[in-house]
Amino acid sequence: xxYHETVDVKSLSVHYHGNLALKNVSFTVNKGSIVGVIGPNxxxxxxLMKAMLGLERCKGTVSFFGEKVKDIRKxxxxxxxxxxxxxxxxVLVKDVVLMGRFMHIPWYKIxxxxxxxxxxEALRMVGMEEFANRQIGELSGGQQQRVFIxxxxxxxxxxxxxxxxxxxxxxxxxxxxxxxxxTLKQEGKTIFVIHHDLSKVEKYFDQLVLLNQELIHAxxxxxxxxxxxxxxxxxxxxxxxxxxxxxxxVNP
Amino acid sequence: xxxxxxxxxxxxxxxxxLQNAMAAAVLVGVICxxxxxxxxxxxxxxxxxxISHAVLPGVVIAYMIGASFFIGAxxxxxxxxxxxxxxxxxxxIKEDSAIGIMFTAMFALGIVMITGLQGTSVDLWHIxxxxxxxxxxxxxxxxxxxxxxxxxxxxxxxRPLLLSTFDETMAKSSGLPVKFIHYMLMLxxxxxxxxxxxTVGIVLVVAMLITPGATAYLxxxxxxxxxxxxxxxxxISAVAGLFFSVIYDVASGASIVLVASxxxxxxxxxSPKQGIIPKLFRKPVYDS
Ligand SMILES: Nc1ncnc2c1ncn2[C@@H]1O[C@H](COP(=O)(O)OP(=O)(O)OP(=O)(O)O)[C@@H](O)[C@H]1O
Ligand SMILES: [Mg+2]
Numbered sequence: 036x037x038y039h040e041t042v043d044v045k046s047l048s049v050h051y052h053g054n055l056a057l058k059n060v061s062f063t064v065n066k067g068s069i070v071g072v073i074g075p076n077x078x079x080x081x082x083l084m085k086a087m088l089g090l091e092r093c094k095g096t097v098s099f100f101g102e103k104v105k106d107i108r109k110x111x112x113x114x115x116x117x118x119x120x121x122x123x124x125x126v127l128v129k130d131v132v133l134m135g136r137f138m139h140i141p142w143y144k145i146x147x148x149x150x151x152x153x154x155x156e157a158l159r160m161v162g163m164e165e166f167a168n169r170q171i172g173e174l175s176g177g178q179q180q181r182v183f184i185x186x187x188x189x190x191x192x193x194x195x196x197x198x199x200x201x202x203x204x205x206x207x208x209x210x211x212x213x214x215x216x217x218t219l220k221q222e223g224k225t226i227f228v229i230h231h232d233l234s235k236v237e238k239y240f241d242q243l244v245l246l247n248q249e250l251i252h253a254x255x256x257x258x259x260x261x262x263x264x265x266x267x268x269x270x271x272x273x274x275x276x277x278x279x280x281x282x283x284x285v286n287p
Numbered sequence: 288x289x290x291x292x293x294x295x296x297x298x299x300x301x302x303x304x305l306q307n308a309m310a311a312a313v314l315v316g317v318i319c320x321x322x323x324x325x326x327x328x329x330x331x332x333x334x335x336x337x338i339s340h341a342v343l344p345g346v347v348i349a350y351m352i353g354a355s356f357f358i359g360a361x362x363x364x365x366x367x368x369x370x371x372x373x374x375x376x377x378x379x380i381k382e383d384s385a386i387g388i389m390f391t392a393m394f395a396l397g398i399v400m401i402t403g404l405q406g407t408s409v410d411l412w413h414i415x416x417x418x419x420x421x422x423x424x425x426x427x428x429x430x431x432x433x434x435x436x437x438x439x440x441x442x443x444x445x446r447p448l449l450l451s452t453f454d455e456t457m458a459k460s461s462g463l464p465v466k467f468i469h470y471m472l473m474l475x476x477x478x479x480x481x482x483x484x485x486t487v488g489i490v491l492v493v494a495m496l497i498t499p500g501a502t503a504y505l506x507x508x509x510x511x512x513x514x515x516x517x518x519x520x521x522x523i524s525a526v527a528g529l530f531f532s533v534i535y536d537v538a539s540g541a542s543i544v545l546v547a548s549x550x551x552x553x554x555x556x557x558s559p560k561q562g563i564i565p566k567l568f569r570k571p572v573y574d575s
Contacts (some may be wrong), residue, residue, distance in 0.1 A: 082554070088460045108462035115456050124453055124511050137446045138461045170508040196460075286428060 039101045040066045042194075042225060048208075049079070049086050049094035054223045055248065056082045057093070062253035064242050066100060069216055071230045071240035075269050078247045081116065084196050088113065099194060102254035107194070109138045112187035118199040119148060128182050129167040132158050135189035157188035162211055174197045177208025186210055189197075195219065195226040202231060213239060236260055291534045297371045297532060306531065307427050308419040308486075312529050312543065315486040315495065316521030322479045323500035324510075324517050325472060328452050332497050333383055334371070337390035338473060339492040341367035341478040343397025346414060346484070351404065357429055357481050364477025368394055368470060417488030417528065417540035426485060433482040437475050441514075444468070446528055447509060486525070487540035498547040499524060505554040505561045520550055 036155075041281040042064050049057040062118060064070045072080050075132055086093040089104040099107055112135065135157065136150040158164045161181035164247040171182060175222065180200055201209055216226055220241075230236065236243065236256065243259040251268045252259045299305050301367035326335045349359030367389050374385040401411050413421065422430075433525075441448065452467050462466035476496075483492045503516035522563050528543025556564050 086458075090456065090459050105462070108460065111460055113457050113458050113460040115454060119456065120454065125504065125508050126453060127508060130509070131453075134450055134457070137450055140446070142443065142446075213549075 042066070042100070043098045044087065044094075044141060045084055045096045046096075047083070047093055047097065049082050049091050049093045056239045057086060057246075060095075060104060060246070060250045062244055062250060064225070064244075064253070067147065067220060068224050069228065069239065070244060071228055071236055072243045072244045072246065073230050073233065073236065073268075074246035078268070081198055083244075083246065084198060084227065084229065085214045087133075087238040099274070099278065101244070109190075110192050112190045112192035114180075114183045114187050114197040116197070117176065117183075120171075120179075121185075124171065125166070126164060126171055126211065127172070128169050129154065129158065129169055131171055131182055132185045132189050132277050135186040137248065146232045153191075154185075154189045157185040158182075160188055160215060175205065175208075177204035178243045180204050181208055181211060184215060188215070193224055195224060195228070197228045199229050199231060206237070290366060292530075293402045293531055295530050298504060304420055307422045307424065308509075308539070309526070309529060311422045311427055311430050312419055312539075313432050314520050315571075316499070316523070316525035316543075318434045318479050318493035319483060319492070319522030320499040320517035320519070321514055322437065322472075322475055322523075323496040324503065324514050325448060326476070326496050327500045328510075328571070329472075333369070333386050334406075334473075334491040335476060335496045337371065337386045337467075338364045338367060339483075339489055339496075340390045341393035342477060342480055342484075343394055343489060344482075345413065347397050347400045347404070353574070354430075356484075357433075360481040360484070361474070361477045364480060365470070366475075368473035372470075374424060376447055399511055408529035411503070413488070414484060415488050415490050415492045416538060417486050417491070418484045419485065419532075419539040420518050422485050430482045433478045437478060440471070440475060444471075448472070463503045474505060491540050491544045494544040494547060495521060495524075498551050502547070502551045502554045505558040507553075520547065524550060547558045 043059050044063070047057060047060045048055070060083065072083060074080050082091060085091040087097050087104070089097075098113075099105060104111070116181075129151075132154040133146060133151065136146060136154060140146055140150060155164065155167070158167060161184050163178060163181050163185060166182075168179065171179060174182065182202070184197075187197075200212055204212075216228070216239075219226060228240070230239070237260060240256055242251045242254060243256050244257050245264055245268050247268045248268070252264050299309060309313035315484055323335070326332060333515070342364045345359035345361070345363030346356045347359075348354075348363075369381065370387050371385045374380055374389070375382040378389075392445060398411075447458070447463050447468060451463055451465050456463055458468075477494070480489070480492050483495060497540065500513070500517045500519035502520050503513045506516055507513050523549035526542050528546045531546070532539040532542040554562065556562055560566055
């Protein structure tokens, strides 16, 4: 495939104070797919995302549709791990969603009516419009996650990076988010999702990046989601059971 | 009380030095209140304390060579912030320890310089605890200049400051120079500290930074409202504190800080949403 149609990661390595967190990772994913990044705790999933976004000092190259990350920043929406947010911060739900518009507003202007409408529309897409005036701490985990998804939608980006969006959220929120991801994919957006729960991998993703410091394997779900590879990634920290076609990883 | 107020107003009309003091105190209330909001939300209260103490050697050197002490203070303030950043990023020492080391070192250096310079006109007491009644016209202009600069910076960079305070990773990934913003804020903090030197003094500046902001934080869920409330509370503290200081003839800086503290206590207990007492009487709310 043409490199204008792919995200290419080549020999990416990251270390923290001399400790290797990511070793020589290379893979290619196609535009318009939902990519699951999976691996055990401390495998370097968040590190991979940060390195791809150019937020962590790293060796190697990353190209998004033939361009460097610094040239397409406005086009990248990032949804943080929920634990990294201060939920007592004095912002309302609608203020958070509007932040997705910030990079499109020139510094000398204030947020226009159009920006606010776009933010509200995004809020409606995740079914959170009636909570627009709530302080963000006064929501359930799933609702909070939907608000941050709405923020990324309001940004009108082409690339999405979500760090563990499904952790600690309710079934309804999970369904809404998965639906939105599929809609985005239909629109040709490329979405990276860090994910823990292996049981739903086949339902959610088109491609997988399986990590444990090194790349174990990357590619179509059916080529990566295999007992031997999962076992290799999760070492002894997981036992595997075959349930029909489904793999279940049980963390001890 | 009414008598005291008319007496205070009467004196205010009559004495230019008191007018200067009032204007300086109001300005300091506003800019400390505004910058304080960022300090609180970024969890940098200790940093605020550090920078304010660390300007001491800069002030002393400026006196020695006859330069404006505003410049000396800003230079040492920013240098200290850079040194703290350098230590915490390049060693295993965590930021709070780095702050503790740097600011006591700078403060001690300032004290040694002052005590070694016996006989000069540097008045340690006034630098440490302020003397708002000695504010000159020139000081007032400089304070006004700093105030305008700080407010313009906060207005122009409102969105970058908000985003980098709320969600640093998104700020970085959207291309904001997060480190630069941090050091800009340290520069503003040094400026604010210097502007507050004469009003409340080095030791108590941190109270003017933290207390009004914390009070406002208890009263609202919206950041812009917090900024305005905090500035307002800063001004109320400044005016009321100056009033008590003149009427009862006590130290101005300390009485301003005490008023701010009392306002904080009131908000802590009686704030409609966050207050401890309203919370006691609130029925549990069950979300649908
Ligand atoms: N800022 C940092 N400084 C030092 N070490 C770090 C830092 N961030 C991550 N690490 C280390 O790098 C390794 C990979 O961390 P990372 O956060 O990328 O893992 P992860 O796969 O996202 O894990 P989790 O599933 O727990 O989120 C871990 O061993 C972690 O301790
Ligand atoms: Mg992680």
